[in-house]
Amino acid sequence: MLEKRLILVSGKGGVGKSAIAAGLSLLGQRRGLRVLAMEMGSPGGLSAHFGTGPLEFEPQEIRPGLHAMQMVRSDALLEYLALQLNIKGLSRFGPLARAFDALATTAPGIREIITIGKAIWEVREDRWDVVVADAPPTGQIGSYLRAPITISELVPSGRIRAQSETMQEILRDPEATGVVVVSLPEELPVTETEETLLWLAKEDVVAPPVVVANRVLSELTDPGTPPGPVGEAATLHRSLWAEQQIWLERLPPDHTLPYLHGVFTSGEVAARMADEFELIA
Amino acid sequence: MTRTVLITGAGGVGKTTVAAALGVKAARSGLRTLVVTVDPARRLASALGVEELGNEPQPHAEEPDLWAAMLDATASWRAVAMRHADPEVATRLADNEFFRAASEHFPASQSYAAADQAATFVQAQAWDIVIVDTPPSGGGIDFFAAPAQMADLVGGRLLRWLTGGPLPGRRAFYNLAAKPVLRIADSVLGSDLLERVAEFLLDLRTTYDGVALRGREIERVLASAAIFVVTTSDPAPVREAIKFYRDLPGLAANPSAVIFNRILPEEWAEATAPPGTSPALEQNLARWSAETVRQRDTREEFSSRYGAQIATIPWSPKAPTDLDGLAGLLAESDGLPWAGVGIS
Numbered sequence: 001m002l003e004k005r006l007i008l009v010s011g012k013g014g015v016g017k018s019a020i021a022a023g024l025s026l027l028g029q030r031r032g033l034r035v036l037a038m039e040m041g042s043p044g045g046l047s048a049h050f051g052t053g054p055l056e057f058e059p060q061e062i063r064p065g066l067h068a069m070q071m072v073r074s075d076a077l078l079e080y081l082a083l084q085l086n087i088k089g090l091s092r093f094g095p096l097a098r099a100f101d102a103l104a105t106t107a108p109g110i111r112e113i114i115t116i117g118k119a120i121w122e123v124r125e126d127r128w129d130v131v132v133a134d135a136p137p138t139g140q141i142g143s144y145l146r147a148p149i150t151i152s153e154l155v156p157s158g159r160i161r162a163q164s165e166t167m168q169e170i171l172r173d174p175e176a177t178g179v180v181v182v183s184l185p186e187e188l189p190v191t192e193t194e195e196t197l198l199w200l201a202k203e204d205v206v207a208p209p210v211v212v213a214n215r216v217l218s219e220l221t222d223p224g225t226p227p228g229p230v231g232e233a234a235t236l237h238r239s240l241w242a243e244q245q246i247w248l249e250r251l252p253p254d255h256t257l258p259y260l261h262g263v264f265t266s267g268e269v270a271a272r273m274a275d276e277f278e279l280i281a
Numbered sequence: 282m283t284r285t286v287l288i289t290g291a292g293g294v295g296k297t298t299v300a301a302a303l304g305v306k307a308a309r310s311g312l313r314t315l316v317v318t319v320d321p322a323r324r325l326a327s328a329l330g331v332e333e334l335g336n337e338p339q340p341h342a343e344e345p346d347l348w349a350a351m352l353d354a355t356a357s358w359r360a361v362a363m364r365h366a367d368p369e370v371a372t373r374l375a376d377n378e379f380f381r382a383a384s385e386h387f388p389a390s391q392s393y394a395a396a397d398q399a400a401t402f403v404q405a406q407a408w409d410i411v412i413v414d415t416p417p418s419g420g421g422i423d424f425f426a427a428p429a430q431m432a433d434l435v436g437g438r439l440l441r442w443l444t445g446g447p448l449p450g451r452r453a454f455y456n457l458a459a460k461p462v463l464r465i466a467d468s469v470l471g472s473d474l475l476e477r478v479a480e481f482l483l484d485l486r487t488t489y490d491g492v493a494l495r496g497r498e499i500e501r502v503l504a505s506a507a508i509f510v511v512t513t514s515d516p517a518p519v520r521e522a523i524k525f526y527r528d529l530p531g532l533a534a535n536p537s538a539v540i541f542n543r544i545l546p547e548e549w550a551e552a553t554a555p556p557g558t559s560p561a562l563e564q565n566l567a568r569w570s571a572e573t574v575r576q577r578d579t580r581e582e583f584s585s586r587y588g589a590q591i592a593t594i595p596w597s598p599k600a601p602t603d604l605d606g607l608a609g610l611l612a613e614s615d616g617l618p619w620a621g622v623g624i625s
Contacts, residue, residue: 012292012293013291013292013293014291014292014293014294014515014517014518015293016517018517044520045517048516048517048520099475102478102482103474103475103478105383105434106379106382106383106478106481106482107379107382107474107478108378108379108381108382109382154378154474155474184293186293187322187323187324187600188293188322189293191322191323220561220562220565221561222559222561222562222565224559224562226555226558226562228552228555229546229548229549229552229566229570230552230554230555230558230562230563230565230566231562232546232549233549233552233562233565233566233569233570234562234565234566236545236569236596236598237565237569239598239599240598242598243598243599243600261568261569261571261572262568262570262571262572262574262575263575266516269516
């Protein structure tokens, strides 16, 4: 997985995609890669797992070789205008930024192209070996991956249109871009994963994604049910395990990550995730 | 008077199941009950007797006092347009290419639609209690801010931003791209996009009076509702739950309780395997015991920090598939403020 230049980690809300993005970032760092971890959506998920304070738009080195940043759309827009169009000295609160904000709320693809464009810009900059993004949830990821196409349909000319073609190429290149869809062995996450996979296959905007099932229980090999908590815990575990098998069979995932019992402090989950990835990646 | 209960919290914590279970309990205690859900799991929808999306409440075949409605929140903006704009403008809006994009991008719009629909049911005075499962996208605090945000959006804030001046008339857009700052946007985005967006926003603005008036009604309904925050003991949904205790008082009432779902028996926290237990079973107990300790610590911290009324629902391995299953879910719950919502 870490051989790609851009990894987008998506999934239904609550499946642990931030933890997995943090774990992949840590694994990259352990292997000596220059890693940029990018929080694409609302703040809090990634930074909680790294145990840092709120992240900023400007990447900060949080461990040796591991930088982390928070996507801020207005900052990304100004950076785009300054670096790529050579329009400098604009205020993030100025009229142009506000006009873009109006556009970004109403015109399809604008908001998404600024975000995905920033990720692709970082990939092309060569400051990083890999950019790991805690991407928008599966309900929205389609409009982000499709944004370059949406823009070229919406805008007949202009510079964004020309750049959208390059973006499409990078997203579609299986060597450059990988999508990880995180799921849980439960009804709603599996249904949403299936819908996402169907959509991705139809739209052909990225290479087929890697499906990771999170919080998977291991089978309890001892069939005994002694009285008291030992037996009660065994009974609960077996029922949960059996229920999970139904949904795992339906997915089926490319990789599974274990349920982390009793682990909750920030940093600990990400480190455990990195350990687990080390075993499979 | 109809009581309103709002079930809020992060996605994936069992909000819809809790809403449905409360509904069964209310109906079986003799209240005429309506459960309003958004996008439930299939098994749950069939347990509630609503298989198809439809904003019309349906009575349950086996439980005549239990009604359910499954909202189609994606139709939200269309409904706003149809209700609050002239028929001609409404049609033009509904056909507009920006219309869908705006409804997808504006998280408050789904919440607004759900809140609007829920308020309609409450105002109908046809039920003793209306239990509303808030939509996942805006399941957070959004739901309460949605009416004001919606009014703000159609009220022309974006229009003013686009033109950089006071609220313009239609004529102001004929040469939008001639404005110096917008010329840059025009060169980046290509011709006429700005004008097309402005035209759309101008149409949208005609719905303002209706949306603003309705928004205040919705806010009144939300303000008088009892609020239950559902969470599991995992850090991410707990962070979401904390937001309700921190931010909600400014927007609506304080939450009545935080409901921790999927709770393990508290005695497991101290449990150890007796001598002679197999290593596999011993390890299994140790794992679940660690999980129980973590759950307990999470609840204790929540209670001491936010002074919250804590309720718990035991972890049931199988999702309920019928009314008895739903009722059973609450049979061993603890700490739910029944009296506060009129359930005996």
